[in-house]
Amino acid sequence: MRTEELPEQFLESMKRMLGTEYQDYISSMKEDTRTALRVNTNKITPEQFMDICPFHAEPVPWNEKGFYYNADVDMPSKHPYYYAGLYYIQEPSAMIPASLLPVEEGDRVLDLCAAPGGKATELSAKLHGTGLLVANDISVSRAMALAKNLQISGTKNAVVTAETPENLAAVLPGFFHKVLIDAPCSGEGMFRRDPGMVKSWCIHGPEYYAALQAEILESAYVLLAPGGDMVYSTCTFSPLEDEGMIQSFLKKHPDMTICEVPRHPGYSEGRPDWVPDGDSSLENCVRIFPHRAEGEGHFAVLLHKHGKAGDTCDDPEMWDINGTDMKSDRISEACPDGKRRRKQSGKKSRNHISASDSREKKQKNQEGIEDFFQMLLPETGIEIKKLSRKKDIYVAETLAAGQMKGLRIVAGGLIAGNDKNGRFEPSPQLALALRGEDYLQRIDLPAEDERVIRYLKGETVLVDKPYKGYVLFCVDGYPLGWCKGNGSGTMKNKYYPGWRMQ
Numbered sequence: 001m002r003t004e005e006l007p008e009q010f011l012e013s014m015k016r017m018l019g020t021e022y023q024d025y026i027s028s029m030k031e032d033t034r035t036a037l038r039v040n041t042n043k044i045t046p047e048q049f050m051d052i053c054p055f056h057a058e059p060v061p062w063n064e065k066g067f068y069y070n071a072d073v074d075m076p077s078k079h080p081y082y083y084a085g086l087y088y089i090q091e092p093s094a095m096i097p098a099s100l101l102p103v104e105e106g107d108r109v110l111d112l113c114a115a116p117g118g119k120a121t122e123l124s125a126k127l128h129g130t131g132l133l134v135a136n137d138i139s140v141s142r143a144m145a146l147a148k149n150l151q152i153s154g155t156k157n158a159v160v161t162a163e164t165p166e167n168l169a170a171v172l173p174g175f176f177h178k179v180l181i182d183a184p185c186s187g188e189g190m191f192r193r194d195p196g197m198v199k200s201w202c203i204h205g206p207e208y209y210a211a212l213q214a215e216i217l218e219s220a221y222v223l224l225a226p227g228g229d230m231v232y233s234t235c236t237f238s239p240l241e242d243e244g245m246i247q248s249f250l251k252k253h254p255d256m257t258i259c260e261v262p263r264h265p266g267y268s269e270g271r272p273d274w275v276p277d278g279d280s281s282l283e284n285c286v287r288i289f290p291h292r293a294e295g296e297g298h299f300a301v302l303l304h305k306h307g308k309a310g311d312t313c314d315d316p317e318m319w320d321i322n323g324t325d326m327k328s329d330r331i332s333e334a335c336p337d338g339k340r341r342r343k344q345s346g347k348k349s350r351n352h353i354s355a356s357d358s359r360e361k362k363q364k365n366q367e368g369i370e371d372f373f374q375m376l377l378p379e380t381g382i383e384i385k386k387l388s389r390k391k392d393i394y395v396a397e398t399l400a401a402g403q404m405k406g407l408r409i410v411a412g413g414l415i416a417g418n419d420k421n422g423r424f425e426p427s428p429q430l431a432l433a434l435r436g437e438d439y440l441q442r443i444d445l446p447a448e449d450e451r452v453i454r455y456l457k458g459e460t461v462l463v464d465k466p467y468k469g470y471v472l473f474c475v476d477g478y479p480l481g482w483c484k485g486n487g488s489g490t491m492k493n494k495y496y497p498g499w500r501m502q
């Protein structure tokens with residue numbers, strides 16, 4: 001980037017902070033940014049991925065799932081593995097916050113500022129289908145993109161909300177074992193990657209964001225259970241938004257302390273000396289500077305809330321992922337087509353399958369759905385009897401009765417399928433939440449087979465076997481979506497149009 005475009009006030013503050021290193025920072029701003037991907041362990045281990053990786057990949061030092069790639073040579077966002085959700089393309093420093101949060105299987109985890117989902121997809125991978133992930137963003141349109149990314153990553157146990165942190169805190173106090181706040185910030189660390197951020201910085205700088213971050217942190221504190229952990233991160237250098245924000249938060253909340261985290265090559269320490277009366281524990285914060293590491297500017301800190309775990313909200317009935325009836329009165333589903341379907345309140349929209357409208361339609365639905373579920377292995381845990389019916393959508397619910405009442409839910413649980421003109425049609429999300437071996441009837445082609453790209457473009461695909469009914473279309477064993485056979489070997493493409501390769 002052209003460093004002359006950087007605001008003088010910003011450069012002055014960097015000069016004060018960096019001293020003799022300032023020139024190195026300025027030189028680094030003229031270099032190219034590094035590009036990276038993070039392997040999605042919901043689907044594949046880093047070792048398995050490296051065995052099939054078609055790109056030149058080098059490890060990111062602070063995340064064993066992260067790999068740099070060369071954007072001049074490789075285009076991972078155009079590869080079928082991307083469509084199969086095997087990895088998420090992510091700025092390397094942005095891999096730090098979720099990696100610091102010690103998520104354990106079974107945890108209730110909240111990502112408070114989650115869109116478009118870089119960290120939420122990693123939190124989902126850490127949960128590995130257990131517990132609960134609530135991924136929230138204040139913006140409805142960004143929350144829709146977040147829901148899509150979680151679907152492609154194969155997440156089954158998430159609720160996506162578009163709420164203010166205060167509203168969430170009012171409904172779910174002390175509910176979460178782990179909370180991540182990837183706060184909206186002045187974005188100084190992103191200037192090199194996205195020079196457009198400079199303009200936004202001139203409109204809203206560190207003072208503006210610091211006020212917002214303090215409010216968000218207060219709600220996060222309420223949402224976190226005693227004994228729980230919280231990560232706060234920004235992509236800015238401003239001490240006002242980083243160490244200063246944490247220093248004042250800790251002063252308000254003596255039951256919160258900063259935790260030590262493993263130090264990886266490229267990490268710089270937090271700087272207590274950059275804020276008034278900075279506590280020495282602020283050294284345990286993590287900073288990334290582009291002149292010292294292969295990544296953009298970032299700040300992250302892990303905090304622990306003292307107190308007895310389980311003091312609040314530990315009734316499993318309230319959050320069992322096999323719960324049946326989500327009684328939120330403002331539910332809307334993020335449909336893959338990006339349109340929002342608002343649920344009507346009242347019994348009709350929440351009926352169970354067994355209470356379908358007409359007997360004839362019900363019979364048809366049951367036939368279609370049973371044929372389909374005979375092909376789905378019981379180990380998936382997705383069973384007809386556990387599905388609820390919301391209008392024409394079949395959902396494997398995530399939260400039980402009324403727990404999120406009054407909140408704006410964009411997507412909740414796994415959409416298993418739709419009622420299409422009286423017949424069951426499996427959903428694109430379900431395909432991506434399965435392993436190839438989960439469905440008995442499948443077509444599995446290598447990534448190099450031209451039919452894979454044809455499938456992703458929505459074209460008809462020809463195969464040797466005369467399949468009938470729904471078939472799971474896989475690339476190298478990893479599901480991409482559904483197709484449907486009529487016994488002739490010509491497969492009708494059921495890949496979701498909104499996700500097609502252009």
Ligand SMILES: C[S@@+](CC[C@H](N)C(=O)[O-])C[C@H]1O[C@@H](n2cnc3c(N)ncnc32)[C@H](O)[C@@H]1O
Pocket residue numbers: 094112113114115116117118119120136137138139142163164165182183184185212216
């Ligand atoms: C740094 S971005 C998050 C990036 C995301 N964590 C990821 O890894 O993809 C900050 C997000 O905070 C959201 N946001 C802004 N103000 C918010 C608020 N008061 N509460 C919750 N989210 C907010 C923005 O819409 C934006 O998506």
